[in-house]
Amino acid sequence: MTPSLRLPAWWTMLAMGLVAVMLSLHLLLGEVPLSQWASAVASPQGVQQAIFAYGTLPRIAVSIGAGAALGLAGVVFQQVLRNPLAEPTTLGTSAGAQLALAAATLYAPSVLDLGREWIALAGAAAATALVFAASWRNTVSPLTLLMAGLIVSLFCGAFGGVLSLLHRDRLESVFIWSTGSLVQDDWSEVAYLLPRLVVAMVAAGLLVRPLSVLGLEDVGARSLGLSLRSVRLLALGVAVSLSAFVVSAVGVIGFIGLAAPALTRLSGMRRFRDQLLWSPVMGATLLWLADQLVQLLGTVMPEVPTGTATALLGAPLLLWMLPRLKEASVPPQAPEREDTHRSANPWHLLVGAVLLLPLLTWLALDFGESLHGWHWATGQELARLLPWRWPRVLAALAAGGMLAAAGNLMQRLSGNALASPEVLGISSGASLGFILLLFIVPFPDQPMQVIAAAGGAFVTLLTMLALGRKSAFSPERMLLAGIALATVFSALASLLMASGDPRMRMLQSWMAGSTYQVTGQAAVIAAAIAIAILAVVPLTGRWLAILPLGETASRELGLDIAWSRLALLLLASILTAAATLIVGPLSFVGLMAPHMARMAGLQRPLSQLAGAVVLGALIMLLADWLGRNLLFPYQIPAGLLAAFIGAPYFLWLMRRQTA
Amino acid sequence: MAPLISLVLTINVPVLADTQESSTKRIPHRIASMDWGLTETLLALGVVPVGVADVAGYRRWFSQPALPSGVVDVGFGDQPNLELLTDLRPDLILITQQFAGAEPFLKRVTKTLTIEINTAQGRPFERACQATLQLSSLLRRGSAGAALVAAATAFMEAARAKLRSYDQRPLYLFEFEDARHVTVFGAKGLFQEVLDRLGLRNAWSGPTNDWGFVITDLEHLAGNPEARFVCVGGRSRPGGSIAIKGGLWRSLVPVQSGRVVDLPPILFYGAVPTATRFATLLTDALLKDSAG
Numbered sequence: 001m002t003p004s005l006r007l008p009a010w011w012t013m014l015a016m017g018l019v020a021v022m023l024s025l026h027l028l029l030g031e032v033p034l035s036q037w038a039s040a041v042a043s044p045q046g047v048q049q050a051i052f053a054y055g056t057l058p059r060i061a062v063s064i065g066a067g068a069a070l071g072l073a074g075v076v077f078q079q080v081l082r083n084p085l086a087e088p089t090t091l092g093t094s095a096g097a098q099l100a101l102a103a104a105t106l107y108a109p110s111v112l113d114l115g116r117e118w119i120a121l122a123g124a125a126a127a128t129a130l131v132f133a134a135s136w137r138n139t140v141s142p143l144t145l146l147m148a149g150l151i152v153s154l155f156c157g158a159f160g161g162v163l164s165l166l167h168r169d170r171l172e173s174v175f176i177w178s179t180g181s182l183v184q185d186d187w188s189e190v191a192y193l194l195p196r197l198v199v200a201m202v203a204a205g206l207l208v209r210p211l212s213v214l215g216l217e218d219v220g221a222r223s224l225g226l227s228l229r230s231v232r233l234l235a236l237g238v239a240v241s242l243s244a245f246v247v248s249a250v251g252v253i254g255f256i257g258l259a260a261p262a263l264t265r266l267s268g269m270r271r272f273r274d275q276l277l278w279s280p281v282m283g284a285t286l287l288w289l290a291d292q293l294v295q296l297l298g299t300v301m302p303e304v305p306t307g308t309a310t311a312l313l314g315a316p317l318l319l320w321m322l323p324r325l326k327e328a329s330v331p332p333q334a335p336e337r338e339d340t341h342r343s344a345n346p347w348h349l350l351v352g353a354v355l356l357l358p359l360l361t362w363l364a365l366d367f368g369e370s371l372h373g374w375h376w377a378t379g380q381e382l383a384r385l386l387p388w389r390w391p392r393v394l395a396a397l398a399a400g401g402m403l404a405a406a407g408n409l410m411q412r413l414s415g416n417a418l419a420s421p422e423v424l425g426i427s428s429g430a431s432l433g434f435i436l437l438l439f440i441v442p443f444p445d446q447p448m449q450v451i452a453a454a455g456g457a458f459v460t461l462l463t464m465l466a467l468g469r470k471s472a473f474s475p476e477r478m479l480l481a482g483i484a485l486a487t488v489f490s491a492l493a494s495l496l497m498a499s500g501d502p503r504m505r506m507l508q509s510w511m512a513g514s515t516y517q518v519t520g521q522a523a524v525i526a527a528a529i530a531i532a533i534l535a536v537v538p539l540t541g542r543w544l545a546i547l548p549l550g551e552t553a554s555r556e557l558g559l560d561i562a563w564s565r566l567a568l569l570l571l572a573s574i575l576t577a578a579a580t581l582i583v584g585p586l587s588f589v590g591l592m593a594p595h596m597a598r599m600a601g602l603q604r605p606l607s608q609l610a611g612a613v614v615l616g617a618l619i620m621l622l623a624d625w626l627g628r629n630l631l632f633p634y635q636i637p638a639g640l641l642a643a644f645i646g647a648p649y650f651l652w653l654m655r656r657q658t659a
Numbered sequence: 660m661a662p663l664i665s666l667v668l669t670i671n672v673p674v675l676a677d678t679q680e681s682s683t684k685r686i687p688h689r690i691a692s693m694d695w696g697l698t699e700t701l702l703a704l705g706v707v708p709v710g711v712a713d714v715a716g717y718r719r720w721f722s723q724p725a726l727p728s729g730v731v732d733v734g735f736g737d738q739p740n741l742e743l744l745t746d747l748r749p750d751l752i753l754i755t756q757q758f759a760g761a762e763p764f765l766k767r768v769t770k771t772l773t774i775e776i777n778t779a780q781g782r783p784f785e786r787a788c789q790a791t792l793q794l795s796s797l798l799r800r801g802s803a804g805a806a807l808v809a810a811a812t813a814f815m816e817a818a819r820a821k822l823r824s825y826d827q828r829p830l831y832l833f834e835f836e837d838a839r840h841v842t843v844f845g846a847k848g849l850f851q852e853v854l855d856r857l858g859l860r861n862a863w864s865g866p867t868n869d870w871g872f873v874i875t876d877l878e879h880l881a882g883n884p885e886a887r888f889v890c891v892g893g894r895s896r897p898g899g900s901i902a903i904k905g906g907l908w909r910s911l912v913p914v915q916s917g918r919v920v921d922l923p924p925i926l927f928y929g930a931v932p933t934a935t936r937f938a939t940l941l942t943d944a945l946l947k948d949s950a951g
Contacts, residue, residue: 370746
């Protein structure tokens with residue numbers, strides 16, 4: 001972070017703290033006059049005093065405690081990962097906790113008697129362990145961890161999506177919890193949070209010295225004789241436990257862990273020791289103030305859960321911080337050797353896959369479960385079923401092919417093998433457009449949904465382009481901006497889900513990515529877009545070959561970097577938007593297919609692209625067919641099903657790559 | 660009370676013999692229903708649909724009128740299995756506005772009929788009564804619909820008379836979502852309309868959505884300390900078993916004075932049978948509680 005903007009250290013925090021105190025006093029005095037405070041706390045008499053003693057006061061305490069914990073966790077994460085964007089939700093902690101809670105509510109409610117905190121903690125720990133497992137061998141490298149954390153979050157989200165799709169009427173409490181409500185009904189959460197916070201603070205304090213050294217480059221730290229891995233793991237353990245405690249006590253509260261350390265640094269705190277001390281104070285002040293503001297707003301409009309509010313406020317902050325970041329040093333991708341057994345002629349594989357395509361298409365059209373069990377449809381029956389099946393099959397093929405192509409372009413463009421349309425932000429943008437529509441029109445019809453989603457994708461694309469221009473469309477920046485958008489989107493989505501409105505079913509099935517709503521016309525249009533754009537993509541072959549070599553090499557070879565990146569980005573965005581309209585924002589096909597093509601030995605840009613498109617189409621076709629038949633007559637959306645396979649694949653791939 | 664409600668629910672008027680062949684053809688007799696409220700209305704009219712949405716969910720929420728075992732599950736109402744529906748060859752598909760998204764597809768299977776029960780204008784019970792009459796005449800159930808509506812109306816009037824001995828405290832009607840959040844039922848909802856018919860007052864005057872509920876914090880139930888609490892679904896969460904025992908809950912006046920009534924789980928967006936069932940359970944519980 002460049003100290004381009006230096007805030008006077010004390011004044012900011014003091015001013016925010018003062019406002020928080022004044023708002024709290026205003027709230028508390030409105031409930032109970034000052035003279036009765038002592039007796040109201042000791043033994044509350046009447047409703048007003050009970051709200052004061054069991055609602056308002058513990059809520060202030062919880063907001064301070066949770067804010068401090070998040071601030072501390074954030075500063076430790078950022079120090080260990082050497083990434084100013086790391087924060088407690090980056091490691092998949094909250095997503096894992098939420099999934100565990102949802103699963104327990106549905107399948108083992110008696111376990112909830114042990115306390116929901118413990119279930120959340122177990123889920124958080126498991127998700128985090130998964131992230132570590134995926135990035136273990138790379139001495140816990142910052143970027144790898146961040147990516148793995150994102151993927152685990154998305155996977156938990158997909159899993160939770162299936163659960164909520166199948167048990168919609170019983171998940172209300174989990175939805176409420178996922179919005180991060182600080183509402184209290186006694187001191188139990190405070191009693192839960194405080195001792196754990198104190199222990200974690202002491203532990204972090206003990207780690208001050210080794211962690212300060214960690215801030216240096218790896219080589220410097222190593223020369224001091226420190227075991228990097230053990231210090232990092234210890235520190236991460238403290239930070240993850242802190243975030244899990246907060247998540248299990250009050251739910252998902254985003255961005256405090258990001259903002260508190262950032263503001264601390266902006267206030268001129270350079271030394272890690274100071275940051276470790278002041279970041280929790282800043283976090284506590286921020287969340288306290290945010291919660292008071294939310295309550296003040298709640299007097300004139302329906303109250304927004306605090307977690308949602310911080311996530312919505314935090315995203316602009318993140319986008320503001322992005323251009324001010326020092327160029328994050330991404331380790332150059334090591335050329336893959338071990339997983340590419342150069343087959344005699346990889347084109348044989350491509351031809352084989354192309355031949356397989358019509359065969360599987362026929363299967364998907366003809367074979368399936370029906371009222372009379374599994375069978376091949378013939379004659380009249382087939383004629384009756386085909387009008388339902390062919391649009392879905394064609395749309396799945398087109399979407400799979402488009403996502404694979406978009407993923408391939410993204411990976412070549414960024415020189416980052418882990419790039420995929422999910423993190424491009426375009427799919428989140430399309431989904432935001434759809435959500436916005438639900439606010440305006442209660443029951444939108446299909447054409448309106450399509451227009452809204454395409455509009456959302458387009459506006460997102462424009463925003464991304466505007467943000468990217470400064471950094472000559474630097475791939476890391478674009479990825480991070482995409483992640484910020486995905487966060488806003490999920491905050492808004494969980495807020496809507498928690499409203500309990502029955503029409504949120506529509507939003508759910510949209511996010512899950514079902515081909516159900518595809519009409520014949522829509523399928524044909526999707527296929528036409530796919531063919532048209534895929535016909536243009538080969539013209540970019542030279543860029544695709546040169547860009548992964550890095551900026552310097554590309555410039556030396558006479559490439560206009562900004563222009564070629566912009567063109568590829570546009571192509572990838574259109575492909576992603578068109579596919580998202582069909583199979584939803586999450587599938588990982590765009591990630592899987594290019595890798596599978598490369599592993600099969602298709603190394604050159606255009607042959608890899610061709611292989612990826614065919615494989616992507618095949619994967620989506622299969623996912624759609626399975627989704628239609630596995631739980632017949634109920635249907636699992638193709639996008640979710642693909643993500644189910646895709647996310648673990650991604651993590652496995654990371655583990656191999658970083659080996 | 661119980662015999663009366665089972666009478667209401669089992670009214671089964673035989674199909675009037677239609678002499679003219681051509682007109683029988685126009686009467687839909689293979690019905691598929693995507694909405695639970697419409698499903699229970701059909702069953703109460705003595706019409707067994709060929710396919711309904713989410714059979715397990717219906718059975719979980721609606722013990723009465725019971726769904727016969729031969730009815731085919733067609734998947735979720737907003738995304739019913741179109742191939743299966745085509746195989747079932749229904750001649751009429753019933754949906755509510757909530758499932759409008761699937762309508763263009765359902766129309767390709769056969770004729771669809773959208774019946775609005777929960778709307779921004781409220782009065783879902785009145786609409787459910789109209790829906791009952793509409794379906795009864797459409798499906799040639801003779802006077803079954805009118806009888807059902809008349810029985811429900813008469814039942815509510817009788818209950819209103821009985822409730823004169825009730826202590827007339829206003830009611831907070833709510834369901835626990837977790838220990839700190841409740842779904843409160845109010846204006847525009849089915850439960851509110853039943854309260855109106857029974858001459859009972861709702862203690863909640865805050866805003867509610869088109870389905871007549873709002874999810875809010877526990878402390879908002881403190882607005883009227885004179886009220887009585889009615890916990891729909893009891894004091895534990897569906898599925899979970901978190902006991903509601905926090906300090907704030909215990910210090911609410913109705914809780915301290917023991918004015919808390921538990922009702923079994925009832926879905927807030929049913930039709931006439933649900934309204935009758937709710938009225939029965941509520942009346943019995945209130946009379947018992949205010950007497951004891």
